[in-house]
Amino acid sequence: MTAPYTPGELLAVMGARQLRDDTTVFAGVGIPLLAAALAQQRQAPRLTMVIEGGIVGPQIKPGRLPISTNEMRAGHRAQMLPGITDTFLLAQRGFLDLGFMGGAQIDQHGNVNTSVLGTDYWRPKVRLPGTGGANDIISLCREVIIVTPHERRRFVPRVDFITSPGWLDGDGSRRRAGLLFGGVSRVVTTLGIFGFDPETRRMRVEALHPGVSLDAVRASTGFEVLASGQPATTEPPTAEELEILRALDPERRFLG
Amino acid sequence: MKAAEYDYLAARRRLEAKAKSAGEKLTTVEDAAARVRDGDVVAAGGCLFSRTPMALVREVLRQRRQGLTLVRNLMCTEGEFMMAAGAVERVVTAWMSIGLPWGVSRVMREYVEGGKVAFEEWSHLALGLRFRAAAMGVPFLPTLTMLGSDLVGVAGMKTVTDPYTGQTLGAVPALFPDVALLHVHRADRFGNCQIDGYPHMDADIARAAATVLVTTEEVVPEEEIRRQPDRTVIPGFLVDALVLQPFGAYPHECYGLYEADFEHFQEYTDAIQAGGVRAVADYLDRYVYGPASYVAYLDLFGGERLARQRRFARDLTG
Numbered sequence: 001m002t003a004p005y006t007p008g009e010l011l012a013v014m015g016a017r018q019l020r021d022d023t024t025v026f027a028g029v030g031i032p033l034l035a036a037a038l039a040q041q042r043q044a045p046r047l048t049m050v051i052e053g054g055i056v057g058p059q060i061k062p063g064r065l066p067i068s069t070n071e072m073r074a075g076h077r078a079q080m081l082p083g084i085t086d087t088f089l090l091a092q093r094g095f096l097d098l099g100f101m102g103g104a105q106i107d108q109h110g111n112v113n114t115s116v117l118g119t120d121y122w123r124p125k126v127r128l129p130g131t132g133g134a135n136d137i138i139s140l141c142r143e144v145i146i147v148t149p150h151e152r153r154r155f156v157p158r159v160d161f162i163t164s165p166g167w168l169d170g171d172g173s174r175r176r177a178g179l180l181f182g183g184v185s186r187v188v189t190t191l192g193i194f195g196f197d198p199e200t201r202r203m204r205v206e207a208l209h210p211g212v213s214l215d216a217v218r219a220s221t222g223f224e225v226l227a228s229g230q231p232a233t234t235e236p237p238t239a240e241e242l243e244i245l246r247a248l249d250p251e252r253r254f255l256g
Numbered sequence: 257m258k259a260a261e262y263d264y265l266a267a268r269r270r271l272e273a274k275a276k277s278a279g280e281k282l283t284t285v286e287d288a289a290a291r292v293r294d295g296d297v298v299a300a301g302g303c304l305f306s307r308t309p310m311a312l313v314r315e316v317l318r319q320r321r322q323g324l325t326l327v328r329n330l331m332c333t334e335g336e337f338m339m340a341a342g343a344v345e346r347v348v349t350a351w352m353s354i355g356l357p358w359g360v361s362r363v364m365r366e367y368v369e370g371g372k373v374a375f376e377e378w379s380h381l382a383l384g385l386r387f388r389a390a391a392m393g394v395p396f397l398p399t400l401t402m403l404g405s406d407l408v409g410v411a412g413m414k415t416v417t418d419p420y421t422g423q424t425l426g427a428v429p430a431l432f433p434d435v436a437l438l439h440v441h442r443a444d445r446f447g448n449c450q451i452d453g454y455p456h457m458d459a460d461i462a463r464a465a466a467t468v469l470v471t472t473e474e475v476v477p478e479e480e481i482r483r484q485p486d487r488t489v490i491p492g493f494l495v496d497a498l499v500l501q502p503f504g505a506y507p508h509e510c511y512g513l514y515e516a517d518f519e520h521f522q523e524y525t526d527a528i529q530a531g532g533v534r535a536v537a538d539y540l541d542r543y544v545y546g547p548a549s550y551v552a553y554l555d556l557f558g559g560e561r562l563a564r565q566r567r568f569a570r571d572l573t574g
Binding site: 029030052053054061064067068070071072073075076081082083084085088089091092115121122123124125126127128129130131132133135136139140161162163164165168173174177178179180253 | 349369515
């Protein structure tokens with residue numbers, strides 16, 4: 001029997017499994033950071049975490065998870081605290097293999113909106129917090145994975161505003177805009193793992209989590225999700241993975 | 257974006273005409289903040305709730321400045337205070353709210369959605385490069401970030417063609433603020449400043465701004481600076497005014513010295529949740545306009561609370 005788990009735990013486990021050893025990851029606070037810390041304790045002991053507040057190689061103190069990327073908790077026992085600008089420049093130089101990010105609104109080409117809802121930027125219907133480092137992470141890392149709850153209101157055909165460019169309109173448009181490398185490789189959600197068609201760069205199903213049907217994905221997605229045949233099923237979170245995560249976040253601040 | 261922000265020749269002339277003294281810089285927070293003028297472009301150091309120049313922000317509000325542009329890479333409660341006090345007409349930032357547990361800033365939403373404050377958004381790196389370009393004295397820096405996004409249009413970033421490869425690059429314009437507000441760990445009385453922990457963007461901001469105002473946790477003898485000159489990140493001749501202000505970032509954090517007061521953030525956001533943005537006006541009466549001195553302000557939190565926050569900081573960085 002598999003242990004029951006929360007949506008937050010599912011996202012952290014599935015995110016962690018994407019990480020490879022001997023690589024670098026640009027991680028935000030919350031689930032992405034927990035996922036990176038989990039991967040470090042399992043398949044990727046030689047993974048280096050970089051946090052945008054200006055932190056290289058932190059060790060997360062269990063129970064004292066950081067609330068922002070720029071505070072003491074985030075830099076606990078770090079190897080280096082460069083300035084913010086210099087931290088991002090490591091990514092511009094090409095030192096960051098993977099970027100891990102969330103997003104308020106995401107569309108079928110992997111574009112992310114964390115700026116405004118509505119059509120007039122200067123008089124928005126809803127003003128969201130803004131890009132922070134998300135635009136830089138998606139522009140500059142070798143590869144980006146988006147980790148997000150799967151909800152119809154988030155998965156829209158076209159974002160109201162492109163804060164962070166995924167594949168733009170597909171068909172090479174990202175490259176034509178001057179972004180000569182990188183892009184969104186995967187979207188890890190509470191329902192499954194998604195990739196992008198290599199030509200059109202439209203989102204497609206790669207695997208579904210245990211007990212999730214294609215119909216459930218379609219009902220929670222505001223655009224047509226591509227699928228060929230019956231997608232694979234992911235392995236559910238193991239007891240060991242859950243134990244490590246729960247020890248990192250005993251207050252369940254991010255795991256829910 | 258205003259053209260004066262990236263006019264590197266005007267910024268250079270302004271600096272050439274200014275005294276760059278190695279002399280005494282210590283003064284009062286009132287005298288320091290009085291150098292901020294209505295309509296100035298003001299850059300604040302630190303980041304989000306880390307090393308925010310709270311004592312200077314508080315005094316700028318007490319002096320009822322108006323029409324300011326506040327520039328800060330990630331904005332937190334200080335930005336909300338400035339909006340609610342009617343001090344700012346524009347913010348230039350990459351992100352604004354308090355932190356993930358407290359959701360999207362309701363104050364920001366009301367002022368920006370209502371058209372009372374313009375939110376000029378740049379990516380985090382792009383804003384860092386705007387300060388870096390100004391610190392280098394050049395009009396712009398080429399970059400690979402922000403291209404292809406809708407930020408390009410709203411921020412007004414232009415592109416250039418690489419003269420060597422022909423590729424399209426972002427051209428991030430310099431940002432020369434009128435005034436920098438900074439908080440540091442230690443300085444001598446001549447304004448030679450040292451920062452522990454996160455450098456954030458302070459060193460670039462100090463080089464970019466026309467006027468530099470600094471509060472410090474500690475004023476140390478000149479000898480202490482000279483013993484560890486490699487730790488100095490802002491030389492004294494850049495600094496116009498220096499104010500001794502322990503807990504000068506509170507309730508935000510100062511690396512290694514005190515942790516941010518998350519309970520206070522919770523009380524503050526609870527009040528806004530219950531009473532709307534008018535709760536911020538009450539907060540300003542109680543914490544900004546009311547207490548006549550910074551000591552009286554800190555007394556509102558109490559010595560026990562401050563001592564506890566010091567312990568938390570030691571646990572994390574000791």
